[in-house]
Amino acid sequence: MLQNLPDVVAGALRAQRAGTDQLACTLVERPGELSAIELSSPAFADDAALPTEYTADGAGRSPPLQWRGVPAGTVSLVLIVEDADAPTPQPLVHAIAVDLPVHDGGLDEGALGGANDPVTDGVTTGRNSYLQTRWLPPDPPPGDGKHRYHFQLFALAAGAKFSSKPVHDEVLDALRHYAIASGRLIGTYERAEGA
Template identity: 60%
Template sequence: MLEKLPQALGHALRNQRAGLDQIAFNLVSVGGGTAAIQVRSLAFADHAPIPALYTADGAGISPPVEWTGVPPGTASVLLIVEDADAPTPHPLVHAIVVDLPPQDGALPEDALKSSHSEGLGYHTGRNSYLQASWLPPDPPPGHGVHRYAFQVFALEQAPDFGGTPGREAVLEALRSHGIASGCLIGTYLRPDGTIPVEEAAPAAVNIDQPLA
């Protein structure tokens, strides 16, 4: 969808970014502020590029994600994926998955509903386009590298989310019941962007500690 925007607009907005300090992992302090849960993907390493297959420039299916280190006392696990570099006041939500089993686990490739897949029936919340599905990375041309935060949270109580919860409902639940968290960052630069990666990429941030 955003690939049709003129690159000039992306260039004009390249300094406008929500920021890593606005992602759920850094907004909500849980488990003493440490990333006790380890989040990984078989498709990309931490702070490495997300393959185009999982973006709007490819099939747009959801990537595989796995997590370990879920602590005892967990009643439910939750995943939220946000674009920290969206040119918006708050990060763009790409996926919300709630009511995951209270243990180490994983989402296989293509697990979430998308424009190309029915998914595997997970309880998904609303992305920023108000759809209960995976919203593939789709940064504006010319806007530079975007960082996508795959954030996993353990909750000591399983909230009754009902239908399709949005970001605010998730943040409220995390503030009330979150006990541990972890974060994996994947990046994506639209291939037709003209900004050199070393100029376009925002400064690296240590996500193991919440930002002030």
């Protein structure tokens, strides 16, 4: 994917960044109104490098996730994974999962699918930025610096409804109206120049 960009195109894109102000958590969170969910992964620490196996340079599976602190009144959970450092006007959406079970728990490795893996039964995925209903493995351009992948989990109150394969704007609209709690975990990944 992006690792195959011609050098002149990759160079022109280095100055472009989507930015954190366009992330779902920034657009949805209302200071003091959303409670916190603890989101973590047994595969990587917050703000640490994603293991290669979860990227386009490895098997491309989605990483395992765990969460705690889902508040009372939650009727569904939504996960959105976005790249704030994508060389695009908006963050690149790597995964959307809606209607996740409303209890402390998590997702197993590969649950969101991947390059060669199906989505786990019972997980409803929305469309990523490439319009696929699966995990889009991190694939930053070589020499583009460290990209931050924001795993964002939201607890929703009653009333949110989603189509069978929701897109980012549909999910964002539901989050603006029904989100009651959120959590975030950041994994990073970068490729060296010429990689």
